[in-house]
Amino acid sequence: MKLRRLPDDFQVEELTDVVVGTGPFALYRLTKTSIGTPEAINAIVDRWKVQRKRISYGGLKDRHAVTIQYLTIHNGPQKSLRQNAFELEYLGQINAPFTPAEIHANRFRLVLRDMQDAELEKAQAAVSQVQDTGLPNYFDDQRFGSLGVSGDWIARAWCLSNWESALWLALADPHLNDSSSEKQQKKLLRDLWGQWPECQQRLDRSVRGSIVTYLSDNVKIGRVPDFRGALARISVDLRGLYLSAYQSALWNRWLTRFIEAHSDSASLATFDLLSGRCVFPLTLTADAAATLNAAELQLPCARSERPEGVPGDLLDAVLLEEKIELRELRVKYPRDSFFSKGQRRVLVRPVGLVCSVEDDDLHDRRRKLILSFDLPRGSYATILVKRLTDVD
Numbered sequence: 001m002k003l004r005r006l007p008d009d010f011q012v013e014e015l016t017d018v019v020v021g022t023g024p025f026a027l028y029r030l031t032k033t034s035i036g037t038p039e040a041i042n043a044i045v046d047r048w049k050v051q052r053k054r055i056s057y058g059g060l061k062d063r064h065a066v067t068i069q070y071l072t073i074h075n076g077p078q079k080s081l082r083q084n085a086f087e088l089e090y091l092g093q094i095n096a097p098f099t100p101a102e103i104h105a106n107r108f109r110l111v112l113r114d115m116q117d118a119e120l121e122k123a124q125a126a127v128s129q130v131q132d133t134g135l136p137n138y139f140d141d142q143r144f145g146s147l148g149v150s151g152d153w154i155a156r157a158w159c160l161s162n163w164e165s166a167l168w169l170a171l172a173d174p175h176l177n178d179s180s181s182e183k184q185q186k187k188l189l190r191d192l193w194g195q196w197p198e199c200q201q202r203l204d205r206s207v208r209g210s211i212v213t214y215l216s217d218n219v220k221i222g223r224v225p226d227f228r229g230a231l232a233r234i235s236v237d238l239r240g241l242y243l244s245a246y247q248s249a250l251w252n253r254w255l256t257r258f259i260e261a262h263s264d265s266a267s268l269a270t271f272d273l274l275s276g277r278c279v280f281p282l283t284l285t286a287d288a289a290a291t292l293n294a295a296e297l298q299l300p301c302a303r304s305e306r307p308e309g310v311p312g313d314l315l316d317a318v319l320l321e322e323k324i325e326l327r328e329l330r331v332k333y334p335r336d337s338f339f340s341k342g343q344r345r346v347l348v349r350p351v352g353l354v355c356s357v358e359d360d361d362l363h364d365r366r367r368k369l370i371l372s373f374d375l376p377r378g379s380y381a382t383i384l385v386k387r388l389t390d391v392d
Contacts, residue, residue, distance in 0.1 A: 001112050001113070001114060001115050001119055001389045002112070002113045002114040002363075003110065003111075003112055003113070003382075003385060004064045004065070005111075005113050005114075005362055006111075006362075007033050007034050007064065007065060007066050008033075008066045008111075009110065009111040009113065010062060010064065010065035010066070010108075010110055010111075010381075011065065011066045011067070011108065011109040011110075012061060012062065012065060012066075012067045012068070012106050012107065012108050012381065013067070013068040013069075013106065013107045014058060014059070014061075014068060014069045014070055014103050014106055014377075015103065015104055015105045015106065015107055015374070016058075016070060016098075016102050016103055016104065017102075017104065018070070018094060018098065018102050019094075020091055020092030020093060020094055021092070021093065021094060021095070022093050022094075022095065023093045023094045023095030023096065024074055024075055024093070024095070025056075025072040025073070025074055025075075025076070025093065025094050025095065025096060025097055025098070026072060026073050026074075026075070026076030026077065026078060026090060026092075026093060027070065027071075027072050027090075027091045027092055027093065027094050027098060028070065028071050028072070028073070028076070028080075028088045028089060028090055028091060029068060029069075029070055029088075029089040029091055030057075030067075030068070030069050030070065030071055030086060030087075030088050030089075031066075031067070031068050031086060031087045031089070032061070032066075032067055032069075032085055032086035032087075033065075033066050033067075033085055033086070034063065034064060034065075034085060035063060035085040035086060036060070036061075036062075036063040037057065037059075037060045037061050037069070038060070038237050038238075038241075039063075040085070040086045041055055041057070041071075041237075043083060043086070044073075044081065044088060047081060047083070048073075048076075048077055048081070050073055050076065050077075052236075052237075054073050054074040054075070054076070055071060055072070055073050055076075056071060056072050056074075056097035056098055056099060057069060057070065057071035057072075057098060058070060058071075058098055058099060058100045058102055058103045058377070059100055059103060059106075059377060059378070062142065070098050070102070070103075071098055072094065072097045072098040074097065077090070078090055078093075100377055100378070103377040104376075104377065105351070105374045105375060105376055105377060106374065106375055106376075106377060106379075106381075107372075107373075107374050108371070108372065108373055108374070108375065108381045109370070109371070109372050110370070110371045110372075110381060110385065111368055111369070111370050111371075112368060112369040112370075112371070112385065112388075112389065113360050113362055113363060113366070113368045114360060114362075114363040114366045114368075115360070115366060115367050115368060115369055116366065116367075117367070119389065120357055120367055120369060122388075122389075122392075123355070123369055123388040123389055124355060124357075124369075126387055126388045126391065127353060127355055127388065129282060129283075130349075130350065130353070130384065130387060130388075131349070131350075131353065132283075132284075133281050133282070133283065133284050133289070133347075134281075134289075134292070134293060134347035134348060134349050135280075135347060135348050135349065135350065135379075135383060135384055135387060136255060136259060136278070136279070136280060136281070136346070136347060136383070137255070137344060137345050137346060137347060137348045137378075137379055137383075138252050138255060138273065138275075138278055138380065138383050139248035139249075139251065139252055139273075139275065139380065140273065140380035140382045140383050140386075141273055141274045141382075142380070142382070143244065143245055143248045143249075143275075143380075144245050144248070144249060144273075144274040144275060145175075145241070145245070146170075146238075146241055146242050146245050147175075147245060147249075147274055148169060148173030148174055148175050149173065149174050149175065149176065150169065150173050152165075152169055152173070153169075153242075153245065153246040153249065154166050154169045154170050154242040154245075154246070155242045155243045155245065155246035155247070156246055156322065156324060157169060158231065158242065158243075158331065159246075159324065159328050159329055159330065159331065159332075160324065160328060161332060163227035163228040163230075163231055164225075164227040166227075166231055167211075167227050167230050167231050168193065170231070170234055170238075170242070171186070171189060171208050171211065171212075172186050172189045172190045172193065173186070174186055174187075181204075185203060185204060185206070185208060188202055188203060189203065189208070189212070196212060196215040196216035196218075196219045196225060197216045197219060197220065199212045199215075199216065200212050200213050200216040207233075207234070207235070210233070211230050211233050211234070214226070214229065214230055214233060215227075215230055228333060232333065232334040236336050236337060239337045240337055243331070243337060243338070243339050243340075244340065247299055247300060247301065247329070247339050247340065248275065249274075249275035249276070250300045250318055250319070250322065250329075251297065251299055251300060251344065252273060252275040252276065252278060253275060253276050253318045253321075254297055254300070254311075254314055254315050254318050255278075255297060255346060256276070256277060256278050256279055257314040257317065257318065258292075258295070258297060258311065258314055258346060259279050259281060259292065259346070260279060261310060261314060262288045262291050262292055263279075263281055263284065263288050263292075264285070264288075267281055267282050267283045267284065268280065268281055268282065269282055269391045269392070271386060271390055271391070280387055280391055282391070292346050292347050293346075293347050295345075295346040295347075296343040296344060296345050296346065297311065297343070297344055297346060298341075298342065298343050298344075299339070299340050299341060299342050299343075299344060300315065300318075300319070300326060300329055300339075301326075301329045301330065301338075301339035301340070301341055302326060302327050302328065302329045302330035302339075303330070303339070303341050304326075304341055306326055344378065345376070348375060348376055348379050350373035350374065350375055350384060351373060351374040351375070352372065352373055352374055353371070353372075353373040354371070354372045354373070355369055355370065355371050355372075356369075356370045357369055357370075358370065369388075371384070371388075
């Protein structure tokens, strides 16, 4: 099976009830192809010379896809913008910034290609099972792009005030998908870590280079390197991704334990995400279905109370594995970043799930499966794909 052979094989559109009227916030529809949301936002900032903090949007949308989402700019230009990879269409004015709360669902259209008959039969049977049992609401691996080969979470070191470790993970930890130039720059930094003036001379001009220059300037005037201040020089958007990745990984592990605690182990299929081992329920008893469908788990952070009973015990076990306490899941510095607070459903059901089979125009003598469905905001369509294709 192949997903995302073409950009429009993965399409997602935010569904919102926001109505234009009056107010200081310009509302835009952002349609983009093969570019991430942060990169598109950066391009808008550069083109229109607006402050990043004036821009608000509902969610991060996939890079390798065709996506439609909404954003606002406080006192933004009342005009549209078109660049190679995206189009920003001005829709009118509203009286508040666009946030995740304004998204009630996301609409997906996916094309799974290069499928054999046996794979199609398995996927179609799994569609019926998902409609019966629901789908575990895991965060998928797109959420964990900041996790390097070390397997250590930047945000964990950050929360524990291990400033140098957090900075090393952010700047020097290799990733499997690093470009050749990125690999070279990271290796250079690892080899010369602590030799800041020499690092400054040998690194290319970049955000990494400017942070190393800051550390080098400390050393040149006889000061101890300010790793805390250096970490704060990473963009607020990127630091936000570090926090969401770690929080999401903890939530995923908690969800796995919660499903296991309410299910027969023989009815579960296991699979792996970057956050750890996960499970899909293949069948559920009536009692288990009632419990799991009604359940929500909070996003772990110091601002949330520890839940009582079994959920709290299961969360304690996850945090014990991580050697961190709930009260420590907070950002001490800088104060422009924070963990999200809220509840997340344990199971979701794809709404209007329809699948059809056609000949694959890209792979001779193979078929393609076309899926259309809606999911609540924050839920991952790729988890459904894993459920349909990876479970025997």
